[in-house]
Amino acid sequence: xxxxxxxxxxxxxxxxxxxxxxxxxxxxxxxxxxxxxxxxxxxxxxxxxxxxxxxxxxxxxxxxxxxxxxxxxxxxxxxxxxxxxxxxxxxxxxxxxxxxxxxxxxxxxxxxxxxxxxxxxxxxxxxxxxxxxxxxxxxxxxxxxxxxxxxxxxxxxxxxxxxxxxxxxxxxxxxxxxxxxxxxxxxxxxxxxxxxxxxxxxxxxxxxxxxxxxxxxxxxxxxxxxxxxxxxxxxxxx
Amino acid sequence: xxxxxxxxxxxxxxxxxxxxxxxxxxxxxxxxxxxxxxxxxxxxxxxxxxxxxxxxxxxxxxxxxxxxxxxxxxxxxxxxxxxxxxxxxxxxxxxxxxxxxxxxxxxxxxxxxxx
Numbered sequence: 001x002x003x004x005x006x007x008x009x010x011x012x013x014x015x016x017x018x019x020x021x022x023x024x025x026x027x028x029x030x031x032x033x034x035x036x037x038x039x040x041x042x043x044x045x046x047x048x049x050x051x052x053x054x055x056x057x058x059x060x061x062x063x064x065x066x067x068x069x070x071x072x073x074x075x076x077x078x079x080x081x082x083x084x085x086x087x088x089x090x091x092x093x094x095x096x097x098x099x100x101x102x103x104x105x106x107x108x109x110x111x112x113x114x115x116x117x118x119x120x121x122x123x124x125x126x127x128x129x130x131x132x133x134x135x136x137x138x139x140x141x142x143x144x145x146x147x148x149x150x151x152x153x154x155x156x157x158x159x160x161x162x163x164x165x166x167x168x169x170x171x172x173x174x175x176x177x178x179x180x181x182x183x184x185x186x187x188x189x190x191x192x193x194x195x196x197x198x199x200x201x202x203x204x205x206x207x208x209x210x211x212x213x214x215x216x217x218x219x220x221x222x223x224x225x226x227x228x229x230x231x232x233x234x235x236x237x238x
Numbered sequence: 239x240x241x242x243x244x245x246x247x248x249x250x251x252x253x254x255x256x257x258x259x260x261x262x263x264x265x266x267x268x269x270x271x272x273x274x275x276x277x278x279x280x281x282x283x284x285x286x287x288x289x290x291x292x293x294x295x296x297x298x299x300x301x302x303x304x305x306x307x308x309x310x311x312x313x314x315x316x317x318x319x320x321x322x323x324x325x326x327x328x329x330x331x332x333x334x335x336x337x338x339x340x341x342x343x344x345x346x347x348x349x350x351x352x353x
Contacts, residue, residue: 027255174274
């Protein structure tokens, strides 16, 4: 991939500075701290687009159903997809998807609590994008750190499961502010928990008025179809 | 705890700038941290103090400016600095707003000793 896209960042070392201030030994910079990551993310995005692939970043706390959703979605989404899996340890998630016939590549982050654009870039070297239409990046289960890193996907999908509670939107505002789609998962458990969809909508609207909310359960085919439709809607719109 | 990763990116940028400007020591680092940038200022400070020891920043002071959320309303066109973590226009109660500050982490200024 890199021979096509020139992924070395050598052309990007010229940070903007004000030469007039150099003599006073105070340098005005005004530069994003994660600029290198953002630059790499843009590079990943261009790579997806060159292959006509739409990419989605799945984020949530551990155990809220990211892998389960991806295991089931292929029955409903008439598009071929691959998955980049991020976890601290093990390749269990990738193995689960591969067992279902879905192409998956596992990134083991060691102690890193999030995926960044460089890790996704590395993973892309192992995935052939030509035969696929959609690429999911399943981020490390964490409602905090992944929100700060653009990994080069087009849209952010954030999952919140019913057992976690409806107060999590207000507690983790940065993550839910970054979401384009929020999925309330494990809706089949709703009757056992004091979980209010109305409260979720209310909190989301205050923080992120343009976001779409879909309540889902893998036991409810209609709800997964709604997710598949939302994903299809973005096909081809780069 | 991604503050360590963020400080590493910050240090990388500073080392490059120091080199470009023939600086042998950084005295002060000014950064701006948005309240909705996803970074905990206290942890960022700790990470900076830990990482700086073996870098050009070893004696540098980190100045953090906490940037509140600033929105611009698309309906009444008021620009407002908010204390709450929502994006509703306090003037006309519209949800049709644009966040113009408070979500980024920026390196703003460096004070350095040149060789």
